[in-house]
Amino acid sequence: MPIDVTRALSAGPRSTRLTWDDRDVRLYHLGIGAGTPATDPAELRYTLESRLHVLPGFATVAGGAMDWADAVSAPGVDVDLAAVLHGGQDLTLHRPLPVSGDVVRTSTLTAVHDKGRAAVLVVQAEAADKEGPLWTSEAQVFVRGEGGFGGARGPSGRLPAPEGDPDLVVERPLREDQALLYRLSGDGNPLHADPHFARRAGFARPVLHGLCSYGVVLKAAVDTECAGEVTRVRRCTARFTGVAYPGETLRVAFRRPAPGVLRAEVTAAERDDAPVLGALIELLGPGGSGPAAHAGAGA
Template identity: 40%
Template sequence: MALDPNLVGRTEGPWEQSWTADDALRYAVAVGAGQDDPVAELALSTENTTGVEQRALPTLGIVLAQFGGPQEIRLGDFDRALLVHAEQSLVLRRPLPVAGRMTLRRKVVDVFDKGKGALVVVETEGSDVDGPLLTTRSSVFIRGEGGFGGPRGASAGWSVPRGEPDEVLRFRTAVNQALLYRLTGDRNPLHSDPAFAARGGFDRPILHGLCTYGITCRLLVNAVCGGDPDGVAGMFGRFTRPVWPGEELVVSLWDAGDGNVLFRTANGAGDVVLDRGRFTARR
């Protein structure tokens, strides 16, 4: 098996990651802020608008924690084109600053045998001068690396809420959305290189799962938090289907009470692309 069998418990760090107000602006535009209406989300997309204080989207924290740093846990020797993002969570202890510096530590917390592939779960903790700031947990599925006899892992409890969604949000991605998003630091060639995408079984580059995740978060911030990203405490979603740049995203949400929202993101044809969604507003 090419996947390293001794991954669980492996750690990297600490290392430092800093970001600027320009990084926050770039990320917001990369996940569609201002794309439908250039004056609708100025707190995310500008830093010098009269009477508007800049804010950072919380999902920028995932990019800061998982990309661009000097540390990377080596999972083994396998074709990276066979690795896809499976699940992503984010927990914020307090609002993400527009600019700052944090110390990061990363750990492999689980490796599951899913038969046709392996699921590797990596957790990253970030702290700044004021203490713990965020935790991200990213699961990746590596096709062809299963069958090693490890635990399968329990399925998280989630079911589609009864009744029609309380609200439906729509956003059409741009045909160059992946090219914009890669400027945030996620340079996986699966989203830009046709030859690399073909090795993964795709006829053209697909949109980053984290771009779909970030777009969904932005739409939920507007719908649930009144446009204030500082109101977000956490988010979880499972990636179930690739998104092609240019496709419409449709987010259905159900209010579960106490600041909790369940959601699913589908493409324009109704195929779910981000499932089992949970979004938590700060109380």
């Protein structure tokens, strides 16, 4: 059924109360690969409730609400889930994420772009608790076969091409059951668990959630570039350029194009570095205030 663009864009914002506690945080951390080695103090800060630090990517699943799901469930949007792909995710953190939270999240479908062979649904969301804004996010969701309705094409959304050799390359192995574990945080899309559904969507087998890869990359940035300080991540803009499969190894190439900025290119090592995602990550300085300054920058 075609997207009713007028109805979708005139529907207005939707608000939902979201709550979470340390169990939800720990489950998310396990879902993006935290906890190995299990007794490593650097990993225990993500898995042990007595010393828990909340990784920034948790905002994409906190309370079970997800931007992409808001897009495909908006009034006037009635599409085949097998035609849906998460195209990009932007997350800005206004304050450190608490171990337990109670927020009101308000989401709005702000645009429907016509890419010819596909439509792109854009959803923006704001989450705030009693102390004020906590995070802002935006998702771009591709719906194959729903373009060609004569709408505006919209921006390309492509990140600038990386320049120079990577400053750091790290590898992050994925468990064979990584998608099954990650989906316990609320993303029940059958594309990530059901082989028959994955084949109908055009994939040989279930693929990993894009936001799981997104979380893996943000954790790698915190661990390698921020000395474990989760509060130093201010923003992450990512474009999903391919897919990863559970059991593969994500190869993350970091570049430092400017003080306080990381560029990440993520590929699947076992598939000749097939692209998975590209991201720009904005960092604050140590302690979570002011722009970061990498070694060699400035004076």
